[in-house]
Amino acid sequence: TTTSAVYAYVKSKLSEERDVYLFGRRIPTYRVDTALSTFIFYTTILFIGSYMLCTTEKQDYLHLLFEAASALGTVGLSSGVSAELTSIGKIIIISLMFVGRVGVLTIGNAMLIRMTRASKKKLIKEDDLVV
Secondary structure (H helix, E strand, O other), X not given: OHHHHHHHHHHHHHOOOOOOEEOOEEOOHHHHHHHHHHHHHHHHHHHHHHHHHXXXXXXXXXXXXXXXXXXXXXXXXXXXXXXXXXXXXHHHHHHHHHHHHXXXXXXXXXXXXXXXXXXXXXXHHHHHHHO
């Protein structure tokens, strides 16, 4: 769903539409924001993790990128490089696994809390205007 929301967002911006539509249905703004945040978060973490692996390890970049993506996605696949990693490389992989496991839940919860606070502020402002 994140991929489809990001695709719909890019498509709507390229066609200069104000709202985001997918299969003739409008996607709510908060869902698009959540999808874009998740996509940017994971892309950034993957870039940082693979960069750190490349600086600490003497392996092929594609193998290290595969290891980082597999760890972040908590897939459990390996290209066979994991056994040859240094201690620092293993710590990076462990960190990526942890972020991949906890990341989406943490981001989703933080966004939900932020949206709840924003809606409460709107209610308070609206109540002030009514009085």
